Amino acid sequence: MSKILVTGATGNVGRHVVSQLAEAGLEVRALARNPERAALPVETVRGDLTVPETLEPALDGVESVFLLWPGFSTGNAGELITTIAKHARRVVYLSAHVPDEGDSTHYQQIEGLIRHSGLGWTFLRPGGFAANTLGWADQIRQGVVRWPFGQASRALIHEKDIAAVAVHVLTSGGHNGAAYVLSGPDELTQAEQVRVIGEVVGREVRWEDQPLDEARELLMAAWGEAAFVEGALTTWESFVDHPERATGTVEKLLGRPALSFRRWAEDHAADFS
Structure with a gap:
């Protein structure tokens, strides 16, 4: 098998893709803006997407x-x-699951560019990332999480599972032209996610619904993109009445159950302590 280039190699998912490919003895090259700081176990080259x-x-x-x-x-x-496309034959693109297919997001636009590129392709469309709950870490330590839509329910996925699916797709046949919707196995409300994290770290944590205007202001300061902020808030609100469902795709592809949210919290307990 020829060399595999991993972009986003220093991120939550990319690091696991790199390490799992390397552990399998495959020829891997990682892309990083600062290779000397990346600390990856494979050839790492400088580049900026x-x-x-x-x-x-x-x-x-x-x-x-x-x-x-x-x-x-x-x-x-x-x-x-x-x-x-001038160099490679196929691409595995980490996209996202968009519940409302009528809304054109940058994920869908990039998928369209890839479809028309001449490359072989596979799209990975995870729903909610369990790692996004790391944004609550400071509040978890204080015992109260204030965020909107506590009853919004999602099947959050462990980044290790996204990476494992990516490695499987990159190293096996039969995935060309496939778009896989990925999720974790547990459908939990945001308030329940906070409870699980609290149980894992041994701290009682309660949930408070945050006013939307306050949340919007915080997200704008963090993201700086009004359309993305509004889209995120609308999507989260939709999960109150229309929960994000577990898909079972991880187990179908890997032959083992997807990692639970509790397992994710255990793996990241130090981040909340």
């Missing part, structure tokens, strides 16, 4: 690419994908 020409050396000899696009807009993603 937002500057596509910097990928030319990284793509030399590469057959497959694990692609994670940074940011909330397509930017110059078209140029990037054209650059990838």
